[in-house]
Amino acid sequence: MSxxxxxxxxxxxxxxxxxxxxxxxxxxxxxxxxxxxxxxxGIARGLGRAYGDAAQNAGGAVLDMTGLDRIRTIDAxxxxxxxxxxxxxxxxxxxxxxxxxxxxVTPGTRYVTVGGAIGADIHGKNHHVSGSFARHVTALDLLxxxxxxxxxxxxxxxxxxxxxxxxxxGVVLRASVQLLPVETSLxxxxxxxxxxxxxxxxxxxxxxxxxxxSVAWIDLLARxxxxxxxxxxxxxHAPLDALPDRARRDPLAFRPGTLPAPPAFVxxxxxxxxxxxLFNKLWYRKAPRSRSGELQxxxxxFHPLDGVPHWNRIYGRGGFVQYQFVVGYGAEGTLHRIVxxxxxxxxxxxxxxxxxxxxxxxGWLSFPVPGWTLALDIxxxxxxxxxxxxxxxxxxxAAGGRVYLAKDSRxxxxxxxxxxPDLGRFRALRAELDPRGVFTSDLARRLAL
Amino acid sequence: MKDAFGTPQxxxxxxxxxxxxxxxxxxxxxxRTRTVHLAGRPGPALESAAAELRDMGxxxxxxxxxxxxxxxxxxxxxxxxxxxxxxxxxxAFGILGDQERDEGDPLAAVRVAQTNYTGAVSAGxxxxxxxxxxxxxxxxxxxxxxGERARRANFxxxxxxxxxxxxxxxxxxxxxxxxVHVMVVRPGFVxxxxxxxxxxxxxxxxxxxxxxAIEGGLRRRADVVxxxxxxxxxxxxxxxxxxxxxxxxxx
Numbered sequence: 001m002s003x004x005x006x007x008x009x010x011x012x013x014x015x016x017x018x019x020x021x022x023x024x025x026x027x028x029x030x031x032x033x034x035x036x037x038x039x040x041x042g043i044a045r046g047l048g049r050a051y052g053d054a055a056q057n058a059g060g061a062v063l064d065m066t067g068l069d070r071i072r073t074i075d076a077x078x079x080x081x082x083x084x085x086x087x088x089x090x091x092x093x094x095x096x097x098x099x100x101x102x103x104x105v106t107p108g109t110r111y112v113t114v115g116g117a118i119g120a121d122i123h124g125k126n127h128h129v130s131g132s133f134a135r136h137v138t139a140l141d142l143l144x145x146x147x148x149x150x151x152x153x154x155x156x157x158x159x160x161x162x163x164x165x166x167x168x169x170g171v172v173l174r175a176s177v178q179l180l181p182v183e184t185s186l187x188x189x190x191x192x193x194x195x196x197x198x199x200x201x202x203x204x205x206x207x208x209x210x211x212x213x214s215v216a217w218i219d220l221l222a223r224x225x226x227x228x229x230x231x232x233x234x235x236x237h238a239p240l241d242a243l244p245d246r247a248r249r250d251p252l253a254f255r256p257g258t259l260p261a262p263p264a265f266v267x268x269x270x271x272x273x274x275x276x277x278l279f280n281k282l283w284y285r286k287a288p289r290s291r292s293g294e295l296q297x298x299x300x301x302f303h304p305l306d307g308v309p310h311w312n313r314i315y316g317r318g319g320f321v322q323y324q325f326v327v328g329y330g331a332e333g334t335l336h337r338i339v340x341x342x343x344x345x346x347x348x349x350x351x352x353x354x355x356x357x358x359x360x361x362x363g364w365l366s367f368p369v370p371g372w373t374l375a376l377d378i379x380x381x382x383x384x385x386x387x388x389x390x391x392x393x394x395x396x397x398a399a400g401g402r403v404y405l406a407k408d409s410r411x412x413x414x415x416x417x418x419x420x421p422d423l424g425r426f427r428a429l430r431a432e433l434d435p436r437g438v439f440t441s442d443l444a445r446r447l448a449l
Numbered sequence: 450m451k452d453a454f455g456t457p458q459x460x461x462x463x464x465x466x467x468x469x470x471x472x473x474x475x476x477x478x479x480x481r482t483r484t485v486h487l488a489g490r491p492g493p494a495l496e497s498a499a500a501e502l503r504d505m506g507x508x509x510x511x512x513x514x515x516x517x518x519x520x521x522x523x524x525x526x527x528x529x530x531x532x533x534x535x536x537x538x539x540x541a542f543g544i545l546g547d548q549e550r551d552e553g554d555p556l557a558a559v560r561v562a563q564t565n566y567t568g569a570v571s572a573g574x575x576x577x578x579x580x581x582x583x584x585x586x587x588x589x590x591x592x593x594x595x596g597e598r599a600r601r602a603n604f605x606x607x608x609x610x611x612x613x614x615x616x617x618x619x620x621x622x623x624x625x626x627x628x629v630h631v632m633v634v635r636p637g638f639v640x641x642x643x644x645x646x647x648x649x650x651x652x653x654x655x656x657x658x659x660x661x662a663i664e665g666g667l668r669r670r671a672d673v674v675x676x677x678x679x680x681x682x683x684x685x686x687x688x689x690x691x692x693x694x695x696x697x698x699x700x
Binding site for chain 2: 005006007012014015016017018019039052053057058059060094318319321380381383385386387409410412413442445446
């Protein structure tokens with residue numbers, strides 16, 4: 001097993017720390033790695049798409065799980081796959097789409113591992129219909145601090161602690177995932193524009209239930225009467241008969257293209273208010289006022305940013321922060337206030353996304369609760385950003401909402417217990433199963449999880 | 450752990466009654482810092498600094514620390530790291546001396562050099578080793594523009610800061626990639642107890658301004674911070690002034 005000490009950071013490239021990277025290639029090697037973690041413990045890491053410090057462990061071990069990348073069995077009749085934790089959703093799509101199956105939940109990137117998807121209990125554009133990723137996991141194998149492997153089934157306490165548990169209950173080694181049948185690899189997409197935030201929220205509230213996938217992109221730099229202007233894209237897997245003749249010859253093709261990556265060094269401040277404001281304006285203007293049934297590729301609809309490898313470099317060396325929170329239905333006033341405050345502050349954010357969540361997921365630290373979730377990227381170097389986001393946190397917490405741990409890199413530790421009421425139970429379980437605190441991360445240290 | 454903006458949760462100050470250090474601690478406690486270790490000469494100054502930070506809600510511990518006693522640095526400073534991670538170690542001790550008197554009193558001059566330079570080398574290395582073990586953290590070293598080019602008026606102090614500055618830069622390079630960040634802070638003339646009664650130099654600044662610059666530098670993970678920022682350009686000009694001219698400048 002190779003091991004080297006390197007500097008590790010999250011996708012946002014803030015707060016790097018150094019850790020010993022261990023790359024197990026078998027379950028036995030993973031157990032060996034956990035037993036040999038040392039005093040500062042270890043944490044599993046997948047493809048490093050968590051924005052903050054969830055998969056970092058300063059001075060300790062980080063288990064690079066991408067070496068455990070075997071798909072074990074596929075049942076093409078019932079639509080279940082059993083695979084190692086290091087298998088990416090990209091790989092699953094490559095293998096499963098030709099068989100007529102799709103992953104049950106995909107986030108905005110395909111480059112996450114199954115283990116990471118469980119650890120962060122990720123959600124996608126279909127949360128209002130399908131819930132989070134772990135809801136579709138029927139069983140998983142978890143490597144514990146003592147080196148033993150437990151098979152957990154949905155509904156068991158440790159399963160629910162592990163779903164969304166940020167890797168702190170152990171290392172997921174393999175999982176059985178229930179898939180979604182599809183006839184084609186294309187999406188049938190309806191696009192519409194909303195003139196302002198009220199318009200957007202009423203459109204989403206009234207018609208979301210008609211779509212399996214729904215998301216809105218908001219221009220957070222728009223002001224005044226245009227505050228909250230957005231583009232809604234909602235869709236469904238296209239049925240075979242919706243495809244033109246040529247596409248029907250190979251309806252399940254999956255060939256996402258990629259553009260060249262930005263250079264390793266990008267000057268900071270490239271994404272200022274002017275450039276981002278202009279980009280947002282163009283994006284809004286180029287979107288059709290209303291268009292339905294457009295056929296889009298899976299990569300275009302779900303993962304536009306995956307087309308640019310290392311897109312996180314565009315924020316320069318200082319990196320960026322992604323802020324994602326959810327407030328429940330009934331707290332629309334809070335959402336309004338926060339959107340207005342972000343707009344008034346002129347945060348150069350060009351990737352703000354608003355979505356409605358469905359019912360809450362069973363994971364103790366799972367992020368989604370029924371309500372509105374907003375996600376935005378902000379360059380970390382923006383002066384006063386720390387204090388500003390703290391103020392937003394207070395509003396979110398006061399409304400009974402929470403921020404997403406998989407994206408967090410800056411939450412005030414005192415608030416995490418308020419936002420996640422099951423945290424006490426989670427801590428107690430960890431203390432019982434892992435008294436020496438073998439599984440730990442920078443996130444866990446920072447927030448005392 | 451530091452957050453995305455480099456704000457630490459725990460802070461160790463060596464030279465716990467330094468005004469710049471205290472201004473920095475106040476700023477950081479107002480953000481995320483909850484645990485503060487103040488190490489310095491035991492006395493009312495240290496205790497009142499601790500009391501002030503406690504009133505702001507921080508958990509403050511005071512420790513005896515003497516820059517002139519490097520034999521005890523490992524024991525006095527190293528052990529603080531075993532009680533929990535320290536996200537930021539601030540090397541803030543230093544004395545100005547009295548140039549005119551010290552030129553005629555070699556032992557007093559040596560005391561300036563030993564406090565500012567060798568004391569900092571020893572304490573800096575102890576901190577660096579501990580930070581490296583924990584795999585993260587920042588070491589912030591208070592240097593001075595006086596170290597950038599030695600001046601007739603304060604070359605004893607200036608040379609000690611020159612040594613410290615070079616040491617800290619080298620240490621930063623040695624620790625590159627280890628998760629530990631070393632930041633050299635070069636303030637100009639700072640209005641404080643240390644400079645009370647001295648003639649104020651141009652571009653004079655305050656402990657609060659230095660604290661603000663430190664916070665900004667932590668956010669950017671800067672290697673060097675000048676306070677005020679304009680000094681960087683002033684000093685890069687002064688560095689290239691020929692000796693005969695420099696000697697005559699009213700600095």
